[in-house]
Amino acid sequence: MITRRLGKTGLEVSALSFGCIKLPKVDEKQAVAALRRAFDLGINFYDTARAYKDSEAKVGKAFAKMRDKVLLATKTTARERDAALSELETSLAELQTDYVDLWQLHSVSDEETFEKVMGPGGAIEAAFKAKDQGKTRHIGITIHRCHKTMVRAINSGVFETLMVAYSPLDQEGVGGEILSLAVQRDMGVIIMKPLSGGRLALPDSLASRPEGQLDPIVFGSLRYILSHDAVSAVIPGMSSVREVEENVKAAEAPLPMTEEERRELMREIGRLGGEFRYGQQCLRCGYCLPCPQGLNIPEIFRAADMFRNYPDNLKHMGVELYTSLEHGPDDCAECGECLEKCPAGLNIPEKLNEVRELFAAAVN
Numbered sequence: 379m380i381t382r383r384l385g386k387t388g389l390e391v392s393a394l395s396f397g398c399i400k401l402p403k404v405d406e407k408q409a410v411a412a413l414r415r416a417f418d419l420g421i422n423f424y425d426t427a428r429a430y431k432d433s434e435a436k437v438g439k440a441f442a443k444m445r446d447k448v449l450l451a452t453k454t455t456a457r458e459r460d461a462a463l464s465e466l467e468t469s470l471a472e473l474q475t476d477y478v479d480l481w482q483l484h485s486v487s488d489e490e491t492f493e494k495v496m497g498p499g500g501a502i503e504a505a506f507k508a509k510d511q512g513k514t515r516h517i518g519i520t521i522h523r524c525h526k527t528m529v530r531a532i533n534s535g536v537f538e539t540l541m542v543a544y545s546p547l548d549q550e551g552v553g554g555e556i557l558s559l560a561v562q563r564d565m566g567v568i569i570m571k572p573l574s575g576g577r578l579a580l581p582d583s584l585a586s587r588p589e590g591q592l593d594p595i596v597f598g599s600l601r602y603i604l605s606h607d608a609v610s611a612v613i614p615g616m617s618s619v620r621e622v623e624e625n626v627k628a629a630e631a632p633l634p635m636t637e638e639e640r641r642e643l644m645r646e647i648g649r650l651g652g653e654f655r656y657g658q659q660c661l662r663c664g665y666c667l668p669c670p671q672g673l674n675i676p677e678i679f680r681a682a683d684m685f686r687n688y689p690d691n692l693k694h695m696g697v698e699l700y701t702s703l704e705h706g707p708d709d710c711a712e713c714g715e716c717l718e719k720c721p722a723g724l725n726i727p728e729k730l731n732e733v734r735e736l737f738a739a740a741v742n
Contacts, residue, residue: 379392379393379394379419379420379421379626379629379630380392380393380629380633381393381422382609382610382611383566383610384423384480384538384539384566384568384610384611385538385539385560385564385565385566385567385610386538386564386565386566387479387480387515387516387538387539387566389423389449389479389480389516389566390422391422391423391449391566391610391611392420392421392422392423392611392629393604393609393610393611393612393629394421394600394604394611394612394614394625394626394628394629395421395422395423395424395425395568395611395612395613396413396416396421396423396424396425396613396616396622397425397570397613397614397615397616398424398425398426398427398430398433398434398436398437398615399426399427399430399433399615400615400616400617401426401430401432401433401436401437401617402430402431402432402433403617404617404618406436406439408617408618409436409439409440409617410436410439410440411618411619412616412617412618412619412621412622413436413437413440413441414440415619415622415623416616416622416626417440417441417444417447417448419622419623419626420626421622421626422447422448422449423448423449423451423611423613424437424441424448424449424450424451425451425452425480425541425568425613426450426451426452426453426473427452427453427454427455427482427484428452428453428454428455428465428468428469428484429453429455429484432472434452434469434472434473435472435473437450437472437473438472438473438474438475439474441474442474442475445474445475449479449480450473450475450478450479450480451478451479451480451481451482451518452469452473452478452480452481452482453481453482453483453484453520454466454469454481454482454483454484454501454504455484455485456501456504457491457494457495457500457501458494458499458500458501459499459500459501459503459504459507460504461501462483462501462504462505463504463507463508466481466504466508466513466514470513476512476513477512477513477514477515478513478514478515479514479515479516480514480515480516480517480518480538480539481505481508481513481514481516481517481518482517482518482519482520482539482541483495483501483502483505483517483518483519483520484520485520485521485522486519486520486521486527486531487521487522487523487524487527488524488527488691488692489524489526489527489530491527492527492530492531496534496536502536505517516538516539517536517537517538517539518537518538518539518540518541518566518568519531519537519539519540519541520540520541520542520570521540521541521542522542522543523543523684523688523692523695524692524695525556525695528540528542528556529556529559532556532559532560532563532565533559533563535563537565538565538566539565539566539567539568539610540560540565540566540567540568541567541568541569541570542556542567542568542569542570543569543570543571544569544570544571544572544603544606544609545571545572545573545574545578545599545602545603546574546578546598546599546602546603546643546644546647546661546662546663547574547577547578547647547661547662557606557608557609558608560608561607561608566610566611567608567609567610567611568610568611568612568613569603569609569611569612569613570613572599572600572603572612572613572614573596573599573600573614574599577650578595578596578599578647578650579593579595579596580593580595580650589620592624592627593624594642594643594646595643595646595647595650596624596625596628597624597627597628597631598628598635598639598642598643598646599643600612600614600625600628600629601628601631601633601635601639601643602635602640602643604628604629604633604634605633605634605635640663641663641665641721644661644663644665644721644722645721647661647721647722648661648720648721648722648723660675660676660679660680660683660722660724660729661721661722662676662679662680663676663721664676665719665720665721666715666716666719666720666726669705669715669716670711670713670715671705671709671710671711671713672704672705672709673705673706673707673709673710673730674703674704674705675716675726675730677699677703678700678703678706678707678730678733679729679733680699681696681697681699681700681703681733681737682696682700682732682733682736682737683696684696684699685697685700685736685737685740686736697737697740697741700733700737700741701741706734707730707731707733707734708734710727710730712727714727
């Protein structure tokens with residue numbers, strides 16, 4: 379298992395680490411078996427949260443007698459100092475330890491919440507106190523979708539790590555700017571939801587596949603993320619020994635993935651979208667570019683996805699991205715060049731018309 383430096387924390391973490399969000403779905407015996415098998419295969423970093431039901435307790439059960447051999451991270455959703463400190467005490471008890479290696483402010487995903495946790499009496503004060511007391515070695519933050527909040531968190535200089543969602547299909551506004559800025563500030567970058575919340579897997583994949591046969595989409599998606607130099611660790615949610623063993627194979631494969639491997643992954647995802655779960659959608663692969671009319675087709679579709687899927691208080695981000703683009707759907711000449719290149723088989727001109735109609739009312 380390769381390790382990578384977790385930014386300014388100086389910790390050396392396994393590039394493929396263990397996301398503990400799925401542990402509440404299985405019994406203690408299965409959870410402990412998966413955690414210990416991960417350790418045997420070289421995984422040393424385990425990320426849980428107070429909000430993950432009994433996940434912390436299962437992690438504590440697995441590693442109580444080998445605390446010095448693993449790196450433990452947990453999170454608090456409390457926004458105020460005293461409530462956050464209370465949550466930390468509960469986390470430490472559940473994890474059967476007197477300190478965590480990383481304590482993160484959990485899902486600080488809009489400007490109002492950021493102001494609250496960073497203001498007087500906010501959770502950041504709890505983090506500073508916990509670090510002073512030796513109850514956490516390092517401080518991090520996790521953010522969904524809100525690009526502006528990501529930039530503010532990085533530039534604050536307060537946090538040592540940033541956890542964001544990133545996958546071949548859904549990057550939640552995490553563009554190259556965010557990752558580059560985090561690296562410039564020497565922050566450790568932890569990637570959650572690498573399989574886009576479970577969408578990037580063949581239907582019933584684990585149950586139906588023969589032992590030893592890997593899911594090409596899971597395997598490729600993890601390699602896609604690990605191929606990014608800015609990524610310190612990726613934390614797929616795991617809950618069984620088999621999941622652990624299969625995911626480790628992705629981290630053991632040669633990196634970075636080749637361009638042909640990347641194209642093959644996009645073809646597999648395109649087939650998945652077309653035949654199985656969620657209908658056809660843009661994969662953001664960029665193979666449709668350059669457009670003769672200058673349209674940035676992936677960004678147009680990303681703006682539409684943001685507007686459709688973000689909560690009401692964040693939909694403006696989709697509108698802002700759409701209106702910032704130099705060329706929009708009205709500039710499409712329906713030349714057909716993109717149709718031949720799209721691995722998902724999208725009727726791009728038709729879908730551009732849908733985007734035009736979507737934003738017609740929003741921008742007028």
